[in-house]
Amino acid sequence: MQENGEGIALEKRVNVWVFMFVAYGFSWLFWIPDALIAQGLWDAPSGIQQILSGPFNLGPWGPLVAAFVVTFAYQGTAGVKDLGRRGLQFRLGKWWWMILLLFPALIGGALLLAIALGEPVPEFPALAQPMALPIVLVYMFFLTGPLQEEFGWRGVVFENLRGRHYALTAAIVAGLMWGFWHLPLFFVPREEYYYNRPIWGLLLTTTLVGIILAVFYANTRRSVFAAMLGHTMFNWSNYVFPTLGSDLASLILFGFYFIVVAVLLWRCGIRSFICTDEARQDASGQVPV
Numbered sequence: 001m002q003e004n005g006e007g008i009a010l011e012k013r014v015n016v017w018v019f020m021f022v023a024y025g026f027s028w029l030f031w032i033p034d035a036l037i038a039q040g041l042w043d044a045p046s047g048i049q050q051i052l053s054g055p056f057n058l059g060p061w062g063p064l065v066a067a068f069v070v071t072f073a074y075q076g077t078a079g080v081k082d083l084g085r086r087g088l089q090f091r092l093g094k095w096w097w098m099i100l101l102l103f104p105a106l107i108g109g110a111l112l113l114a115i116a117l118g119e120p121v122p123e124f125p126a127l128a129q130p131m132a133l134p135i136v137l138v139y140m141f142f143l144t145g146p147l148q149e150e151f152g153w154r155g156v157v158f159e160n161l162r163g164r165h166y167a168l169t170a171a172i173v174a175g176l177m178w179g180f181w182h183l184p185l186f187f188v189p190r191e192e193y194y195y196n197r198p199i200w201g202l203l204l205t206t207t208l209v210g211i212i213l214a215v216f217y218a219n220t221r222r223s224v225f226a227a228m229l230g231h232t233m234f235n236w237s238n239y240v241f242p243t244l245g246s247d248l249a250s251l252i253l254f255g256f257y258f259i260v261v262a263v264l265l266w267r268c269g270i271r272s273f274i275c276t277d278e279a280r281q282d283a284s285g286q287v288p289v
């Protein structure tokens with residue numbers, strides 16, 4: 001029997017492999033046809049092509065749909081309410097500042113260091129309209145991954161694995177699931193840097209960033225909102241700073257990620273990721289002994 005953060009008994013853990021099957025199945029149902037069209041393997045009607053290649057492609061919503069469907073299947077209404085509550089858990093304490101500032105500092109700092117080492121100064125198109133940056137931040141929260149994904153990767157996969165395994169193991173599995181989920185997008189022409197480079201770069205990023213987001217989640221009373229906000233700041237920082245356009249800056253950024261992850265593991269441990277007494281008390285009984 002599992003208990004949520006408010007002491008409500010949840011009879012079963014969600015099977016993360018069933019979640020993965022549903023999440024991948026839903027997303028790839030929309031992404032694979034788009035990839036087949038892009039590779040010239042399917043001459044689909046123009047209407048279908050427009051839907052699949054446009055903003056109304058439902059593929060990105062797979063993890064969110066799977067999170068609630070599979071949670072309901074295993075834990076019923078109580079599990080769904082608990083998952084939804086964690087998405088509205090805004091009490092983040094001192095973690096607010098770390099969540100808001102960490103990724104801008106890492107991604108912007110990597111580019112700054114690369115420039116200091118002789119890399120040409122790139123253009124910053126996002127800074128041409130600084131008043132739009134807060135609007136872009138809100139847009140990214142709802143429509144570029146955080147809302148669609150974090151209920152699944154951290155709210156379901158990490159949450160249900162960390163009760164049986166070390167938190168580090170749970171976070172790595174969630175990060176790899178997150179990365180491989182994007183696979184069909186590598187076969188469709190896209191502007192994002194990740195899809196124009198080998199997939200190992202994305203997998204390494206989702207694993208390292210996934211560990212950081214899992215630490216946020218574990219120390220904020222299992223707040224999916226904290227993970228969503230961190231994911232948003234990651235996306236927004238990559239939008240503001242064209243760090244991934246430089247090989248040198250990208251390598252520096254990977255180094256920064258490794259350093260941050262190493263510090264967090266040293267400070268919080270690999271068993272629970274919990275750094276504060278409040279979070280430790282809230283998570284009692286959820287980590288392996």
